[in-house]
Amino acid sequence: MSPARTEGGTAPGAPGAPGVAPLLTLTGVHTHIGAYHILHGVDLEVEQGRTTLMLGRNGAGKTTTLRTIMGLWPASAGQVRFDGRDVTRCATPELAQRGVAYVPENMGIFSDLTVRENMVLAARGARDADAIDAERLRWIFELFPAMHKFWNHPAGLLSGGQKQMLAVSRAIVEPRKLILVDEPSKGLAPSIIRNMLTAFRQLKAAGATILLVEQNFAFARQLGDAVAVMDDGRIVHRGAMAELAEDEALQARLLGLSLGAHQ
Numbered sequence: 001m002s003p004a005r006t007e008g009g010t011a012p013g014a015p016g017a018p019g020v021a022p023l024l025t026l027t028g029v030h031t032h033i034g035a036y037h038i039l040h041g042v043d044l045e046v047e048q049g050r051t052t053l054m055l056g057r058n059g060a061g062k063t064t065t066l067r068t069i070m071g072l073w074p075a076s077a078g079q080v081r082f083d084g085r086d087v088t089r090c091a092t093p094e095l096a097q098r099g100v101a102y103v104p105e106n107m108g109i110f111s112d113l114t115v116r117e118n119m120v121l122a123a124r125g126a127r128d129a130d131a132i133d134a135e136r137l138r139w140i141f142e143l144f145p146a147m148h149k150f151w152n153h154p155a156g157l158l159s160g161g162q163k164q165m166l167a168v169s170r171a172i173v174e175p176r177k178l179i180l181v182d183e184p185s186k187g188l189a190p191s192i193i194r195n196m197l198t199a200f201r202q203l204k205a206a207g208a209t210i211l212l213v214e215q216n217f218a219f220a221r222q223l224g225d226a227v228a229v230m231d232d233g234r235i236v237h238r239g240a241m242a243e244l245a246e247d248e249a250l251q252a253r254l255l256g257l258s259l260g261a262h263q
Contacts, residue, residue: 021084023048023209024069024178029078031068038064040233041078046178046226051200051210053220053241055255056230062213063105065230066180069211070102071095083177097124099177103184105213107167111156115147115166118155122170132173140169143199161192168199178209185216197222217255221245229254 024046031039039061046052054062067073069080071092080088087095102108110118116129123132141148144165150158155166164184171179184200185193193216200223203210214220220227224241237244237254244250 022046023083024211025079025081026065026069027079027081029065029068029080030076031064031073032076033064033073038233039068039075042230042233042235044228044235044238046209046211048209049207050225051204051208051212051223052226052228053224054211054213054228054230055215055217055220057256060230061233062230063182064233066102066104066182066211066213069095069180070100099175101171101176101179103167103171103179103181105182105186107163109155109163109166109170111154113155114152115155115158116151118166118170119147119173123173136173139202140172143202144169144195161188164188165192165195168196172199172203176208178211179203181210181212183213183215185214185219193219 022045024044026042026044029039029042029044030037042061042065044054044065054065056062064073068075069082071087071090071094075088078088079086082095082098082100085098087098090098096102110121113121119132119137120126120129126132146158146162146165147169150162155163158166168181168184171181184196188196197219200210200212204223210223212220212223214223221241227237227239227241227244228235229237229244231254237250244254
């Protein structure tokens with residue numbers, strides 16, 4: 001079963017086609033956290049209907065970029081535009097209302113609530129589980145059977161992999177225009193990573209726009225259409241994921257390792 005429609009309609013035609021504006025654009029974005037200057041003029045475009053991978057060494061600024069987009073850490077300079085609007089100063093709840101979902105590295109689930117209650121909270125306007133789109137919920141259960149099995153269990157009792165499934169399920173329980181995901185495969189068993197790949201592939205097939213931070217390069221290569229590599233708070237490389245995956249010298253220069261070594 002494929003997911004219900006994705007907000008914003010079907011995927012556009014060829015990437016970068018004339019007249020097709022990016023869904024998300026960061027221009028000269030700087031972010032300070034206390035006394036620390038983390039982002040140093042980030043320029044990034046995320047095209048509608050595509051999956052953009054953000055790669056880079058630990059501490060490069062990838063998580064800060066996602067959190068800045070989501071309004072959790074305000075940009076100190078520059079501009080963030082989403083769906084044709086300046087959202088640089090938008091609060092996180094407003095961005096969620098505009099159709100942006102965020103799966104943080106720490107998953108962001110409510111441990112004291114059941115899986116069902118977590119899902120109801122993530123479904124905008126749903127007063128109870130019966131108000132969640134039934135077709136979409138069936139699709140989520142097919143992707144992540146553990147969500148059905150542990151539907152009435154406290155989320156805090158789930159395994160690490162099951163919590164990650166719940167975090168992704170919350171992000172996709174309703175159609176979103178943009179999904180931001182921070183390292184979804186981190187610490188997961190290979191079988192659960194395969195489930196994640198299936199989930200994101202089906203989202204892509206439905207025309208979802210995804211910006212994904214990932215350290216598992218085999219995972220990244222299988223999902224990414226475009227790639228942006230960060231270093232020291234800046235984007236230092238942009239291009240097609242397929243081109244980076246085939247160029248081991250470029251991988252070594254940008255990332256200090258080879259994608260081929262992580263298959």
